[in-house]
Amino acid sequence: VKASNSLSFSLQAKMSRPVQARRLEGIDKNIWVEFVKLAATYSKVNLGQGFPDFPAPDFLTEAFTRALSGGNHMLHQYTRAFGHPPLVKVLAQFFEKLLGRDLDPMTNVMVTVGAYQALFCCFQALVDEGDEVIIIEPFFDCYEPMVKMAGGTPVFVPLRPNPPKDGKLMSSADWQLDPAELASKFSERTKAIVLNSPNNPLGKVFSRGELGLIAELCVKHDVLCISDEVYEWLVYDGKQHIRIASLQGMWDRTVIIGSAGKTFSATGWKVGWVVGPNRLLQHLRTVHQNSVYHCATIAQEAVAQGFQRELMLYGKPESYFVQLSKELQQKRDWLVQSLDGVGMKPIVPEGTYFLVADISQFKSDVPDVPSSDEPYDYRFTKWMVKNKGLAAIPLSAFYSEAHKNNYTNLIRFCFAKEEATLKAANDILQKWKQEKTS
Ligand code: PMP
Numbered sequence: 001v002k003a004s005n006s007l008s009f010s011l012q013a014k015m016s017r018p019v020q021a022r023r024l025e026g027i028d029k030n031i032w033v034e035f036v037k038l039a040a041t042y043s044k045v046n047l048g049q050g051f052p053d054f055p056a057p058d059f060l061t062e063a064f065t066r067a068l069s070g071g072n073h074m075l076h077q078y079t080r081a082f083g084h085p086p087l088v089k090v091l092a093q094f095f096e097k098l099l100g101r102d103l104d105p106m107t108n109v110m111v112t113v114g115a116y117q118a119l120f121c122c123f124q125a126l127v128d129e130g131d132e133v134i135i136i137e138p139f140f141d142c143y144e145p146m147v148k149m150a151g152g153t154p155v156f157v158p159l160r161p162n163p164p165k166d167g168k169l170m171s172s173a174d175w176q177l178d179p180a181e182l183a184s185k186f187s188e189r190t191k192a193i194v195l196n197s198p199n200n201p202l203g204k205v206f207s208r209g210e211l212g213l214i215a216e217l218c219v220k221h222d223v224l225c226i227s228d229e230v231y232e233w234l235v236y237d238g239k240q241h242i243r244i245a246s247l248q249g250m251w252d253r254t255v256i257i258g259s260a261g262k263t264f265s266a267t268g269w270k271v272g273w274v275v276g277p278n279r280l281l282q283h284l285r286t287v288h289q290n291s292v293y294h295c296a297t298i299a300q301e302a303v304a305q306g307f308q309r310e311l312m313l314y315g316k317p318e319s320y321f322v323q324l325s326k327e328l329q330q331k332r333d334w335l336v337q338s339l340d341g342v343g344m345k346p347i348v349p350e351g352t353y354f355l356v357a358d359i360s361q362f363k364s365d366v367p368d369v370p371s372s373d374e375p376y377d378y379r380f381t382k383w384m385v386k387n388k389g390l391a392a393i394p395l396s397a398f399y400s401e402a403h404k405n406n407y408t409n410l411i412r413f414c415f416a417k418e419e420a421t422l423k424a425a426n427d428i429l430q431k432w433k434q435e436k437t438s
Contacts, residue, residue: 027145031397038382044389045424047335050200050354052416056266057320063305067298075297081289083111083273084300090307095256095275097314099246107278110285113295114270115230115259117288120146121274122192122226122255124291125283127152131191136177138398138407140200140228156400157185159204169340170347172204172356179213186217192224193217195244198231201398201412202356203349205235211244219249224280230259230272233321235351236329245276252277255284260303265324265416269299328353328415331422335415338426342433353416356395360409365436376408384411390428 032049039046046053055061067075082088085105092105103109112118119142127133129151135143137158147154159175195214197206206214218225227244235241245254255276261267274284288294306320313319332348335355339346345358359380366383368376377394385391395410415422 023149023151027148031141031393035381035391035393038385039391042385042389043391045421045428046391047413047415047417047421047425048385048391048393050414050416051261051267052265052353053421054265054416054418056264057306059309059320060264060266060302060306064298064302067301067305075301077297079294079297079300081294082106082285083109083294084297084304087111087271087273087300087304087307090304090311091273091275094307094311097311099243099251099275101251103275104278107281108275110274110281110288111295111300112272112274112288113292114261115228115257115272116142116270117292118255118257118259118272118274118284119143119226119228120291121284121287122257123147123150123152124287126224126226126255126280127191130189132187132189133191134185134193134223135400136193136195136199137400137403138199138201138395139194140196141397143194144400152191153189154400155185155190156403157182158403158406159199159202169336169345172199172202172347172349172351173207174347175202175204177210177213182213183217186221186223188221190221190223192226194226194228196228197244198229198235198241198349198351200231200352201354201393201395202347203352203354205239205241205350206244208242211242211247215244215247215250218253223253225250225254226257227254228257230257230262231352232258233263234325234328234353236325236332237350239350241351252279255280260299260306264303264306264320269296269303271295271299271303331415331417331419334419334422335413335425338422338429339413341426342429344429347410353414355413355415356410357413358409359411362432362436363409365432375404377411381411388428388432390425
């Protein structure tokens with residue numbers, strides 16, 4: 001008996017040791033885990049998380065089927081670690097066109113498990129303990145924990161809204177950086193800035209002037225640019241997506257990040273990529289080869305074929321990239337109309353498939369709890385999905401802790417949805433509006 005007692009004592013003693021690595025402190029909460037579950041439980045219409053509910057294009061799914069059962073059984077095996085050769089080759093050809101420079105598919109391109117892993121490789125490879133990384137708010141939420149996991153310190157700079165004076169709807173272009181404020185964030189501690197244009201959640205497409213300002217500061221302070229361009233093809237009203245890497249002095253210090261999930265409406269495939277100079281990518285390859293090693297061969301093969309098609313049809317009306325942005329612009333306009341019609345003022349996005357709307361006129365339905373730690377927009381979106389069946393995402397989820405409470409009257413909708421889904425959302429909003437006024 002004695003022997004077994006001492007054994008259980010020693011086992012217990014071992015289990016009391018902290019298990020969590022220090023780098024995980026304070027980053028355990030994740031908006032998507034919580035809101036995906038809420039949407040799955042309560043939503044009738046899900047305009048929350050960013051993914052299309054319409055099918056990926058036939059040419060892409062057919063390419064996948066061919067890769068799966070087309071007779072080349074080697075496509076079921078490992079491929080090259082840093083990217084399946086046909087995919088890195090066609091990506092290099094495509095980006096040569098877009099950037100107007102020669103690219104080596106083996107050293108200037110790397111394939112990743114979605115843009116998420118591309119981001120993770122960037123922060124792990126380029127950011128050290130004590131480095132500062134500038135993040136423009138509002139931002140895709142994972143930038144902050146990823147910087148912290150790398151030992152870096154995020155430094156936030158906000159896009160500031162300037163409401164239009166003429167009573168027009170606000171546009172994402174009305175959210176701008178204050179040049180002096182931006183400049184004040186750069187110092188000798190700054191290692192990198194994260195740029196996301198078109199921006200999730202606002203849909204802002206940074207202008208050449210704004211990108212020029214960022215580029216100038218990067219060159220002046222010898223700072224790297226992690227340029228998340230996953231929505232590069234989703235720009236509206238004839239706007240142009242400008243790649244900061246094409247500005248003077250920027251190629252050598254920029255990593256461009258892309259995603260087949262967004263580009264070909266197939267978010268579940270998790271194929272992403274980075275394009276950039278070898279002096280940066282060689283370090284991303286070190287992280288990649290020591291973490292995931294490589295991504296699913298068949299998905300890479302199918303995406304390669306998708307890009308080959310798009311390269312052939314580049315700029316033509318049959319191009320999927322051209323068609324998708326046209327279709328999404330129409331969907332954006334429907335949602336803008338629905339929201340404006342009920343007084344949930346939309347901020348018209350210039351790009352992405354997201355739209356931010358002001359819920360101030362609906363606040364009387366969802367009273368605030370002043371003592372609560374939870375920002376009001378969280379409370380509102382949770383109430384909305386539970387009581388109205390409509391899922392959206394609170395905008396404050398895209399802000400740092402210190403600035404969360406500055407923007408609690410705004411929520412984000414995703415409009416990459418079938419016409420029927422957007423109609424169902426409109427019905428919910430109309431009914432809600434009638435209940436309020438009757
Ligand atoms: N960056 C941004 C700005 C995004 O919105 C997303 C997806 N929501 C990603 C990166 C991640 O993309 P992927 O699904 O390819 O990992």
